[in-house]
Amino acid sequence: MKMNKLGLVGLALLLTGCATPPPKDPENLCNIFKENRSWYKAAKNTEQKWGVPVHVPMAMMYQESSFRHNARPPMRYFLGFIPYGRASTAYGYAQAKTMTWDDYVRENNRSWARRSNFADAHDFMGWFIYKSHQVNGVSKWDAYGQYLNYHEGWGGYRNKSYNAKPWLIQVSRRVDDRSKRYAAQYRQCQKDLDRSWLWRLFFG
Incomplete structure (x- = not known):
């Protein structure tokens, strides 16, 4: 059976509507989770599963x-107008590269996981942070060191490849600063976020 144009448009709108838009106030972790309660559930699941504090993967x-579900590196152009591919295979909320994502999927038996799904991407980050702690001894609370591992890979971090990239060190410091701000904000709202949906229904 052929689908008419109206049906195709409706399907496209339906699929687009399934994607969660970026939070309205990404600078405040409490507001992020209040806007997207399912994101908080995913963050708590990651914390319980991998022992990773909520604020580090979020930063x-x-x-x-x-927090864009379909984020990817910009297209590169030859002569300024002929596209010839992207800088890497990174995609989704976590900008996970295909090879690393495949390792995660294989190790955790999560063939259904998708990089454009927040819970899956957050779990991936928890796994990576956990592995960085195992492989390179970087604390799960150390957003600065964790981000260097995330960007350079475990071997690159061990070889201190980031020392040749002063811009990356600056970015990692920004991630660390944001992580600390998120942590301070989270301490103010964690009790409220942890309350049951029933409590919020009558008193929220």
Whole structure:
């Protein structure tokens, strides 16, 4: 059966509507989670599963995608107008590269996971932070060191490849600063966020 143009438009709108838009106030972790309660549930699941504090992957994700589900590196152009591909295979909320994502999927038996799904991308970041702690001994609370691992890979971090990239060190410091701000904000609203949906229904 052929789908008419109206049906195709409706399907496109439906699929587009399924994507969660970036939060209205990405500078405030409390407001992010109040706007998207399912994101908080995903962050808590990551915390419980990987022992990763809520604020670290959120600060890293802000830097990577600004919380856009379909973020990817810009297209490169030959002679300024002929497209010839993107700088990397990074995609989604976590800007996970295809090869690293495939390792995550294989190790955790998550063949259904998608980089454009917030919960999946957040779990991926939790896994990566956990592995960085295992492989390179970087604290899960150290957003600065964790972001350097995330950007350079575990081998690159061990070889201190970031020392040749002063811009990356600056970016990692920004991630660390944001992580600390998120942590301070989270301390102010965690109790409220942890309340049951029933409590919020009657008293929220």
